[in-house]
Amino acid sequence: MKIALVGYGKMGQIIDEIAQQRGHEVVARLKETPTVESLNNADVVIEFSNPEAAFNNIKFCLEQQIPVVCGTTGWLDKKPEIEKIAIDNETAFIYGSNFSLGVNLFFAMNEKLAQLMQPFKNEYNCQLEEIHHIHKKDAPSGTAISIAEGIIKHSDFNSWKLEETQGSELGIFAIREDEVPGTHSVFYRSNVDEIELKHTAFNRKGFALGAVIASEWIVGKKGIFGMNDVLGLS
Structure with missing residues (x-):
């Protein structure tokens, strides 16, 4: 897959490493608001930014019909709006408060x-x-x-x-x-x-691996999902 990382702090860097280990290509490493050009034809976006930026980041990516896996917390009052955007644009969205x-x-x-x-x-x-x-x-x-x-x-x-x-x-x-x-x-x-x-948790690698697994699972799907769906726990 081609993965765009939106939010490139400590978690983004660990996700980058694990994604490449699993054979994926990381085509964007963004610390700023994404643009069509900067997303670089990604198949999926993994979003780990901050509560202030998350909503606009996710909204933009979904409007480009790119599925989004989001692990940013602190913005959930706007989650219903994001879910509607995902459905309206016939793409997929996974939010996980924790991906491990x-x-x-x-x-x-x-x-x-x-x-x-x-x-x-x-x-x-x-x-x-x-x-x-x-x-x-x-x-x-x-x-x-x-x-x-x-x-x-x-x-x-x-x-x-x-x-x-x-x-x-x-x-x-x-x-x-x-x-x-x-x-x-x-x-x-x-x-x-x-x-x-x-x-x-002993380190952040468990969170990062789960986010990459979720991104592998979501490609080609449409709708709103959670880690229960990814792991078959529901």
């Missing part, structure tokens, strides 16, 4: 655990925690939001909030520390014990 295989298995386990814990909601209090490097601009992380949404789907919580769990609001502690790639934990605590579900 381990995290997507974690998402599935998290939902199963939430179902198991629901009958014991009066005995156990649920709380989320996420730890990331100090350069991360959004809080909570997109991954933490996905985890929270998975719990909310199978519980009496109706929303999430930063800090302590209160009533019908599921709490997320967002910690920024050193160069931590990403650690996510779900706690169910009672007066007598604690159940913890935890995923710890």
Whole structure:
């Protein structure tokens, strides 16, 4: 495939390396807003930029009928608009709050655990925690939001909030520390014990590999997809 990388920070550089290892050609490495010329006839765009730029980057690429795999978080209030643009232009779009295989298995386990814990909601209090490097601009992380949404789907919580769990609001502690790639934990605590579900990323390569696998999968498809579709978990 011909891959255009829109957003060329640390993640973009790792994706570049893995894409080439898997036999693909990286035809664009963009730190600025893409243009028709700079996309260089790409088959697919992998977008890892920043929350301020993501919407316009994705919109432009979809309007050129190029499928987009996006891992940028912090812009999701505009996601329904992007999905409509993808459908209207008969192309494909995948958003992943986290592309790693381990995290997507974690998402599935998290939902199963939430179902198991629901009958014991009066005995156990649920709380989320996420730890990331100090350069991360959004809080909570997109991954933490996905985890929270998975719990909310199978519980009496109706929303999430930063800090302590209160009533019908599921709490997320967002910690920024050193160069931590990403650690996510779900706690169910009672007066007598604690159940913890935890995923710890050792580096960014798992995220990058998942994004490349998603880009391989999306070419030739039309519609809105997620990593569950790519990995066959749905």
